[in-house]
Amino acid sequence: MPKRVGMEVSIGASEAVRLANVDAIAAYPITPQTHIVEHLSEFVANGELDAEFIPVESEHSAMSVCCGTSAAGARTFTCTSSQGLALMTEIVFIASAMQLPIVMILANRSLSGPLSIWNDHTDVMLVRDCGWIQAFGENGQEIFDLTLAAFKIAEDHRVVLPFMVNMDGFILSHVIEPIEILDQETVDKFLPPFKPVYRLDPDNPVTMGAFAMPDLYTETKKYQDERLKASLPVIEEIWKEYGDLTGRYYHPVETYKAEGAKTLFITMGSFGETASTAVDTMREEGEAVGLCKIRLWRPFPYEAFWNAMKGVENLIVIDRATSYGGPGGPVASEIRSALYTMENPPKVVDFIAGLAGRDVAPGDYKAMYKRAQERIASGDIAGYEIYGVRE
Amino acid sequence: MIEIRFHGRGGQGAVTSAELLAAAAIEQGKYAQAFPSFGPERRGAPVVAFCRISDEPIRLRANIYEPDVVIVLDPSVLTIAHVEQGLKPDGTLICNTKYDGKHIRDILKVKQKTATVDATHIAMEILKLPITNTTMLGALIRATGLLDKDALKEPLKRRFGKIAEKNIRAYETAYEKTTILE
Numbered sequence A: 001m002p003k004r005v006g007m008e009v010s011i012g013a014s015e016a017v018r019l020a021n022v023d024a025i026a027a028y029p030i031t032p033q034t035h036i037v038e039h040l041s042e043f044v045a046n047g048e049l050d051a052e053f054i055p056v057e058s059e060h061s062a063m064s065v066c067c068g069t070s071a072a073g074a075r076t077f078t079c080t081s082s083q084g085l086a087l088m089t090e091i092v093f094i095a096s097a098m099q100l101p102i103v104m105i106l107a108n109r110s111l112s113g114p115l116s117i118w119n120d121h122t123d124v125m126l127v128r129d130c131g132w133i134q135a136f137g138e139n140g141q142e143i144f145d146l147t148l149a150a151f152k153i154a155e156d157h158r159v160v161l162p163f164m165v166n167m168d169g170f171i172l173s174h175v176i177e178p179i180e181i182l183d184q185e186t187v188d189k190f191l192p193p194f195k196p197v198y199r200l201d202p203d204n205p206v207t208m209g210a211f212a213m214p215d216l217y218t219e220t221k222k223y224q225d226e227r228l229k230a231s232l233p234v235i236e237e238i239w240k241e242y243g244d245l246t247g248r249y250y251h252p253v254e255t256y257k258a259e260g261a262k263t264l265f266i267t268m269g270s271f272g273e274t275a276s277t278a279v280d281t282m283r284e285e286g287e288a289v290g291l292c293k294i295r296l297w298r299p300f301p302y303e304a305f306w307n308a309m310k311g312v313e314n315l316i317v318i319d320r321a322t323s324y325g326g327p328g329g330p331v332a333s334e335i336r337s338a339l340y341t342m343e344n345p346p347k348v349v350d351f352i353a354g355l356a357g358r359d360v361a362p363g364d365y366k367a368m369y370k371r372a373q374e375r376i377a378s379g380d381i382a383g384y385e386i387y388g389v390r391e
Numbered sequence B: 001m002i003e004i005r006f007h008g009r010g011g012q013g014a015v016t017s018a019e020l021l022a023a024a025a026i027e028q029g030k031y032a033q034a035f036p037s038f039g040p041e042r043r044g045a046p047v048v049a050f051c052r053i054s055d056e057p058i059r060l061r062a063n064i065y066e067p068d069v070v071i072v073l074d075p076s077v078l079t080i081a082h083v084e085q086g087l088k089p090d091g092t093l094i095c096n097t098k099y100d101g102k103h104i105r106d107i108l109k110v111k112q113k114t115a116t117v118d119a120t121h122i123a124m125e126i127l128k129l130p131i132t133n134t135t136m137l138g139a140l141i142r143a144t145g146l147l148d149k150d151a152l153k154e155p156l157k158r159r160f161g162k163i164a165e166k167n168i169r170a171y172e173t174a175y176e177k178t179t180i181l182e
Helices: A009-019 A035-045 A059-071 A082-097 A122-126 A140-155 A184-190 A214-246 A271-284 A302-309 A330-339 A362-378 B014-027 B101-108 B119-126 B133-144 B149-177
Strands: A004-008 A024-027 A052-055 A076-080 A103-108 A133-136 A163-168 A176-180 A253-256 A263-267 A289-294 A296-298 A314-319 A347-352 B002-009 B031-036 B046-054 B069-072 B092-096 B113-117 B179-181
Touching (some): A009 A140, A009 A176, A024 A059, A035 A052, A035 A076, A059 A076, A059 A082, A082 A122, A082 A214, A103 A122, A103 A140, A133 A214, A140 A163, A140 A176, A140 A214, A253 A271, A271 A289, A271 A362, A289 A302, A302 A330, A314 A330, A314 A362, B014 B031, B014 B133, B014 B149, B101 B113, B101 B179, B119 B133, B119 B149
Parallel strands (some): A024 A052, A103 A163, A133 A163, A263 A289, A263 A314, B002 B069, B069 B092
Antiparallel strands (some): A004 A176, A133 A296
């Protein structure tokens, strides 16, 4: 078994990209950026990674270059964060529509204003509907594993879609912790070279990113939607294969101490770790509480989610972004929608917490649990509550 | 699980101290986590960094509010950074100071075990710089026994390359010169 090595999670992520032997990396190299591309540029400069590193003048250009290199048949990686994602958003939608299997790590951070650099999920929720596969990791090892598996999933001929690995900014990206790095031989067995279905080639010209008249646009969108939904079994299959290889298995929906739980917390990303520690404490105190983690955000894993909801009376969703003036936080709105056709669905209480780096400690989960019980008892469960606001 | 809070000033290496300690603990087969108090980094401003060390995987992504150990890298933040805040009653306070443990306890009004060393003096003599991160790690290991004394040597060598030897010397000198008031 590979040794656990202490390293910054961003460095671990860049090791995954190196081991995936990418051909092209395009990135805007300064704020809002992580150490991931800094480290990758060092790998390229010192010959440890044979790839084109293309530093660009903006994230809009970064994603544009990624589309170009991926269309030419190069295994392509980029990463960004917050305002950077906002700037590249136009091209993010084009990458999925053109079926370009780019892998991007998004270090989740808030959007300005007020000007802020800290962690939350406002950036990823901006591109919720961009058509990429979107998954969340809760620690450094998961980011390493999900990134490696992302290339195989994205490039699988049954999928051929871009893949976004979400990693909480700072809370994960800047933390030193133990990570097991696979060796090149093991990775090479798992991840074959990229074989594009179509590629830009002057000798065999094809049209990519064509214009669509109204009588075709709807059909292309239906195809794109079906394609993304159909990636779910392939994602499960490749995560299983990765698990057989490493002993670390990933699932679209994961639960912790859910057996016999009347109430489940629902989290995405690094919230899951602190929440599981809080669940341990509350279980010891006799509360029938557990945790359900949404790992795969798109395509949304309905079946797995419904299975996790059986016999559950209450859900406490913790959103890390706001949908101003909406019916709930972005996650809770999806959850309520997913529960609509279920018989005897659990009640949903929605908290928005941890915005822009606001710490959410185990005691906060306990406080939200208590507050949720009060709201359920009084029948006041509509909408959402922004937790921990000083008034 | 042991939770440690580092206090220093930007540029002195409080974050590096936390990282080196975590790296050393992981190398010894333990689980560890090191992270800064995230913010705009400014040279000279009071900063905080955190480290957790455990025999089990760590499932916590929150700041440390009740540390087992507080370590102060810069004497000038001692009375302005609320360094004693949340320190467990059976915890340990470790200070870079030219005063003794009794004096530190008196000015901070604390009763916990207190370890002191004049790390700035040691760093100036050996490194010719008032950067006390590696020096204070010597005091930390001496006062807590968290890891073997030699466990830090490899991480120090990797981190400091050509100047590793001087840093190891500063680390070992502080280890020898630390005074502990139980």
